[in-house]
Amino acid sequence: MTDNNLRLVTVERTGAGHFTATNARGGTIAFGTGSDPDGADAFTPVELLLAAIGGCSAADVDVATSRHAEPGRFTVTVTGNKISDEHGNRMTDLAVTFSVAFPDGEPGDRARAILPRAVKTSHDRLCTVSRTVEIGTHVTATVADT
Template sequence: MSEDSRRSVVIDRTGPGHFVATNARGGTIRFSTASGDDRGGDFTPVELLLAAIGGCTAADVDAATGRHAEPARFSVSVTGDRISDELGNRMTGLTVTFGVTFPDGEGADRARAILPRAVKVSHDRLCTVSRTVETGTPVTVTVEDA
C-alpha cells in the first residue's frame, strides 16, 4: 500500500465520556458517550458511523449530479437499529434514503435522470465507508507497549 492510501485520525479524551477526533489536516469533530444533557450537541460514535455512511455516498452522488445542475434540495437520511445479541452490540437494518430535487431545466433533467444510477454506483462500488461495512473488514486493536 502507498502512503497516499493511508487514512488516519487521532482521538483524544477531553473529559469523562467526551472526545475529539483530529484528522491529518487538523480538522476536528467532537463526540461523546455521555448520556442525556451531559452529551450536549455532540455526536455519539454510532451517529458518526451513520454520518460517515451517508456522507460518503452523498459526496459521490453530488459529484455526479452536481456537474449538471445545482440541486434545489439535497438531503440524505441514514437510519439503523442498535441491537445487542450473541454477536455483541451492533447496528442492523442500515438504510440510506436520498431526498434530492432539481429545478426545471435541461441540466436538471439530466441530473434527475442519472440520480438513481449515481446512488447505485456509489453504493455498489465507490463509497469506501459503506463498502467497508458491507464487506466486513476485520479491525485490529492493540495497546501500545503491551
C-alpha cells in the same frame, strides 16, 4: 500499501465521556456518549458511523449530479437499528435514503435522470465507508507501550 493509502484519525479524551477526533489535516470533531445535557457531545460514535455512510454516498452522488444542475434540496437520511445479540453490540438494517430536488429545465432533467444510477454506483462501488461496512474488514485493537 503506500502512504497515499493510509488514513489516520487520532481520538483524544477531553473529559468523562467526551472525545475529540483529529484528522491528519487538523480537522476536528467532538463526540461522546450522548450523555451531555448541554449537547457538547452532539454525536455518538454510532451516529458518526451513520453520518460517515451518508456523507460518503452524498459526496459521490453530489459530484455526479451537480455537474448538470445545482440541487434545490439535497438531503440524505441514514437509519439503522442498534442491537445486542450473540455477536455483541452492532447495527442492523442500515438504510440510506436520498431526497434530492433539481430545478425545472434540461439541466435539472439530466441530473434527475442520472440520480438513481449515481446512488447505485456509490452504493455498489464507490463509497468506501458503506463498502467497508457491507463487505467487512478485520479490526485489530492493541495497547501501545507507554
